[in-house]
Amino acid sequence: MELSEKNAAHYLESRGIFADRVTELGGGISNVVLLVQTGEESFILKQSLPQLRVKDKWLADRSRIFREMESLIDTASILPKGSVPEVLWADRANYLFAMTAVRGLCWKNELMAGRLDAEIAARAGGLLGSLISETWASDALRAKYGDLTAFEQLRIDPYYRTIVARHPDVRAQVLSVLAEMALRRFCLVHGDFSPKNILVSGERVTLIDFEVVHFGDPSFDAAFCLSLLLLGWFYQPALRIEREQVARAFFDALKTTLPPQTASFFENATLRHLGCLMLARIDGKSPVEYLPEESIQNQVRVIAKELILRCPETLEECLERTFGRHDPTPLLPQTVRAP
Numbered sequence: 001m002e003l004s005e006k007n008a009a010h011y012l013e014s015r016g017i018f019a020d021r022v023t024e025l026g027g028g029i030s031n032v033v034l035l036v037q038t039g040e041e042s043f044i045l046k047q048s049l050p051q052l053r054v055k056d057k058w059l060a061d062r063s064r065i066f067r068e069m070e071s072l073i074d075t076a077s078i079l080p081k082g083s084v085p086e087v088l089w090a091d092r093a094n095y096l097f098a099m100t101a102v103r104g105l106c107w108k109n110e111l112m113a114g115r116l117d118a119e120i121a122a123r124a125g126g127l128l129g130s131l132i133s134e135t136w137a138s139d140a141l142r143a144k145y146g147d148l149t150a151f152e153q154l155r156i157d158p159y160y161r162t163i164v165a166r167h168p169d170v171r172a173q174v175l176s177v178l179a180e181m182a183l184r185r186f187c188l189v190h191g192d193f194s195p196k197n198i199l200v201s202g203e204r205v206t207l208i209d210f211e212v213v214h215f216g217d218p219s220f221d222a223a224f225c226l227s228l229l230l231l232g233w234f235y236q237p238a239l240r241i242e243r244e245q246v247a248r249a250f251f252d253a254l255k256t257t258l259p260p261q262t263a264s265f266f267e268n269a270t271l272r273h274l275g276c277l278m279l280a281r282i283d284g285k286s287p288v289e290y291l292p293e294e295s296i297q298n299q300v301r302v303i304a305k306e307l308i309l310r311c312p313e314t315l316e317e318c319l320e321r322t323f324g325r326h327d328p329t330p331l332l333p334q335t336v337r338a339p
Contacts, residue, residue, distance in 0.1 A: 001094045003032045003047040012036065015091075030154065030211065031065075035101060043088055047096035048211065062095040064150040064211050069097045071145065071213040075188070078134040082204050083127060102206045104199035111195055111232055112290070116242040118249035123205045124198050124225070125250040128190075129257025131207075132218045135188035136259045142185065145215040151191055154212050155220075158285035160276055166283050170308045177272050184217040184269070186261070193221040194228055219266055222254060223273030226315075228288075230274075231281060233323065234300060235290045244319055251315050268311070271318055275307025 001011065005024040012019050021037040025044075034045040048065035075084050090097040107120060135141050148156075160178055164171050190197075191212025199206045229247045233240045251270075258266060281288045282297050282304070291297060303322055312318040 003034065003045060003094070003096060005034060008034050008036065008045060031209075036098075042101040044085070044099050044101050045096060046099065047094065061149055061153065064154075065095050065097065066090070066092065067145065067150065067213055068210040069099075071188070071210040072099065074141065074144075075131065075207075075210070079127070079130055082206060083130075084207055084210075102199050102201075102208065104201035104204070104206060106196060107198040107200055107205070108195035108228075110200065111229075111246070112235070114236060114239060116239060116246050118245050120200055120205065121229075121246040121250040122253035123200075123203070124195075125253030125255075126257050127198075127205055127207060128193055128221055128225070129254045131190065131221075132187045132262070133257055133259050135215075136186060136261065138187070138215075141188055142215045145188060145213060146185070148214055148216070150212055151189075151214045151216065155191060159280035162284045163276065163279050167279065167305075170279070170305055173308045174276050177276055180269065180272070181217040181220065184219070184265070185215055187215065187218050189214050189216040189218060190221050191224075193225045195225070217269070218258075218262065219269035220273055222251065222266070222270040223277055225250060226270065227274055227277040227281060230323070231278060231288055231291065231300065234296050240323075244323070248315065248319070267314055271307065271313075271315065272311050274318070275304045275311065279304035279308065 001007070003011065005022055008022040009019045017036075017038065019036050019038055023035045023037075025033045025035050030049055032045075032047045032049065036043050036045055046065065046068075048062040050062050069087050069090055072084050072087050076086065085099040085102050088098040088100065107124065110117065110120070156178065160174055164174050167174075190207065190210060191214060192209050193207070197207060197209040199208065226247055229243060229250065233243045236243065255266070278300060280286075282291070282300050291300065306322050307318065312321060
């Protein structure tokens with residue numbers, strides 16, 4: 001069964017659940033996500049898609065939905081209460097499960113509206129740091145989430161390998177990042193630690209969408225979030241200083257909660273991922289939707305390649321040298337062509 005807003009009520013009735021209203025939410029490119037209201041109660045239905053909603057052909061194993069479900073159960077036991085939704089029930093035959101509906105504002109929507117709150121960024125960074133610290137070197141989680149199939153299908157192939165194919169001038173450096181990432185299998189990695197997957201309610205932040213979860217390199221999650229925070233500069237050029245403050249608040253809070261074993265590699269590894277991910281969000285299989293102008297895309301390509309080819313040692317150096325912290329509207333060369 002392919003779940004939809006139209007057939008969900010009938011499906012739920014077959015399970016003895018009577019819905020007053022079903023509303024499709026933004027499930028991204030890889031899932032169907034429905035909000036179900038039954039009287040005063042509500043919950044979420046989520047089903048994985050076999051073919052993702054993108055221009056390029058992009059297939060993924062639907063059973064990833066159950067790894068996500070299991071990871072929600074596992075992380076709920078180690079993170080502060082309310083940090084993740086609660087799993088309610090599952091339907092394995094139809095690749096879906098139900099979970100509590102989390103009330104809160106989507107952090108991405110807040111950022112895109114220009115409400116750039118460094119405190120929210122710091123709480124998000126602290127939550128990621130807790131996820132890394134609380135799962136560090138866990139043999140049980142390594143055994144349970146060691147398979148990288150979903151991460152290969154949803155991140156490595158459509159992001160890293162796609163830019164390798166489309167930008168051969170950075171091939172060696174990107175492949176080096178992949179090789180290093182394969183050696184850093186240290187903790188639970190969310191795989192989609194994005195502002196769109198962080199809901200804000202008062203002092204609480206809640207992390208959703210664990211479908212790319214695996215046991216791997218913690219610097220990937222940090223870079224994934226930073227790449228989106230920094231790409232927002234090009235959408236809101238008048239707010240670049242505020243965007244910088246948000247990025248710094250996120251990363252500073254994250255670093256203060258990391259285990260000591262990360263000190264020797266974490267910041268540099270994050271920045272090596274950062275350039276790859278920024279380039280991938282322009283020329284990979286899942287480009288950001290808010291930067292359609294070719295001239296802006298060329299600016300991002302220049303900066304991303306600068307990071308890939310001459311990776312800075314610290315985030316501060318990255319902000320100073322690469323993004324032109326003292327010039328809110330830097331003039332960048334327009335010589336990089338689209339693939």
